[in-house]
Amino acid sequence: MKTVAVIGAGNVGKVLGYALKKRGYRIVGAFSRTEKSRQLAAQLLECPVFSEPEKAVCDADIVFLTTPDRVINETCNRIAEEKGFRKGQVVIHTSGAHSSDILASARQQGAAAISFHPLQTFPELEMGLRSLPGTFFAVEGDEEAFPVAKEMIQALEGQMLSIPTEMKVVYHAAACVACNYLASLMDMALKMFNLMDIPPKKAFESLSPLIYSTLKNIGELGPEKALTGPVARGDISTISAHLEAMKELAPELLPLYRQLGVYTVDLAVRKGTLNQEQENQLKTLLGG
Numbered sequence: 001m002k003t004v005a006v007i008g009a010g011n012v013g014k015v016l017g018y019a020l021k022k023r024g025y026r027i028v029g030a031f032s033r034t035e036k037s038r039q040l041a042a043q044l045l046e047c048p049v050f051s052e053p054e055k056a057v058c059d060a061d062i063v064f065l066t067t068p069d070r071v072i073n074e075t076c077n078r079i080a081e082e083k084g085f086r087k088g089q090v091v092i093h094t095s096g097a098h099s100s101d102i103l104a105s106a107r108q109q110g111a112a113a114i115s116f117h118p119l120q121t122f123p124e125l126e127m128g129l130r131s132l133p134g135t136f137f138a139v140e141g142d143e144e145a146f147p148v149a150k151e152m153i154q155a156l157e158g159q160m161l162s163i164p165t166e167m168k169v170v171y172h173a174a175a176c177v178a179c180n181y182l183a184s185l186m187d188m189a190l191k192m193f194n195l196m197d198i199p200p201k202k203a204f205e206s207l208s209p210l211i212y213s214t215l216k217n218i219g220e221l222g223p224e225k226a227l228t229g230p231v232a233r234g235d236i237s238t239i240s241a242h243l244e245a246m247k248e249l250a251p252e253l254l255p256l257y258r259q260l261g262v263y264t265v266d267l268a269v270r271k272g273t274l275n276q277e278q279e280n281q282l283k284t285l286l287g288g
């Protein structure tokens with residue numbers, strides 16, 4: 001039975017700690033900053049919960065550093081200064097933005113270090129636990145720790161995505177595009193519906209079948225084949241009418257509409273539905 005310490009029993013720490021406990025891992029210690037959070041963690045993880053991170057790690061084979069990104073390195077260094085790490089231990093952070101290099105002080109004490117980023121969102125415990133099965137975990141770092149990562153991912157019914165350390169930042173930027181910028185795109189569409197006095201909830205409801213079938217088609221066919229609409233058809237007059245209407249009614253959204261339009265022209269070229277003349281005309285129109 002592998003032993004685990006959760007340093008930072010917040011959203012992710014609680015979800016991973018609890019799910020691993022349910023699947024046979026033993027949680028031997030945890031840390032949280034505030035008293036309230038420590039009480040919640042103690043109830044949930046049924047382990048001693050400390051106000052000093054270095055006290056929670058001594059008996060752990062696996063140490064999760066699930067603090068906010070900005071203090072992972074600092075927390076790791078603090079534990080290292082107290083000689084909290086050792087050979088044979090696997091030290092893990094779950095940040096998407098940083099590589100395992102911020103765990104250098106744990107490596108210096110002989111531990112293996114990896115980043116282990118769940119490509120998932122954990123707003124709170126119940127929702128987090130429900131969303132774990134099927135989640136991809138992006139892993140990079142010391143290969144000797146990979147079998148431990150694989151075993152945990154299997155226990156969590158997730159899937160492993162191995163990425164090169166030097167590409168971690170690009171990986172995170174891609175995840176932000178897929179998640180955060182999708183939210184921005186949806187917001188833009190809802191604002192445009194609001195011009196017709198359709199409230200956001202009704203707007204999303206009306207757009208939902210279109211949104212979900214587009215996502216499904218992208219999954220099945222890829223973005224190029226899934227692309228439909230006026231750009232893919234080379235309907236220059238339609239795009240021109242969009243630009244005129246937006247200039248008048250939503251000029252603040254025009255720059256993004258234009259930029260995404262130019263990107264979409266390239267997608268349509270790859271799809272093979274635009275000839276050179278249509279491509280040039282659309283790019284001139286949208287490039288403005």
Ligand SMILES: NC(=O)c1ccc[n+]([C@@H]2O[C@H](COP(=O)([O-])OP(=O)(O)OC[C@H]3O[C@@H](n4cnc5c(N)ncnc54)[C@H](OP(=O)(O)O)[C@@H]3O)[C@@H](O)[C@H]2O)c1
Pocket residue numbers: 007008009010011012013031032033034035037038066067068069071075094095096117118119120121122123
């Ligand atoms: N939440 C997500 O959807 C998600 C998804 C993927 C990856 N991640 C990554 O997972 C990690 C944890 O995120 P989270 O959302 O679980 O964070 P969180 O809910 O804010 O929990 C952070 C934990 O660290 C403690 N903490 C806060 N400030 C601290 C400080 N200055 N020094 C030491 N400990 C501190 C908190 O204690 P208190 O509770 O007492 O404040 C809590 O135990 C981050 O690296 C994040 O990027 C998050």
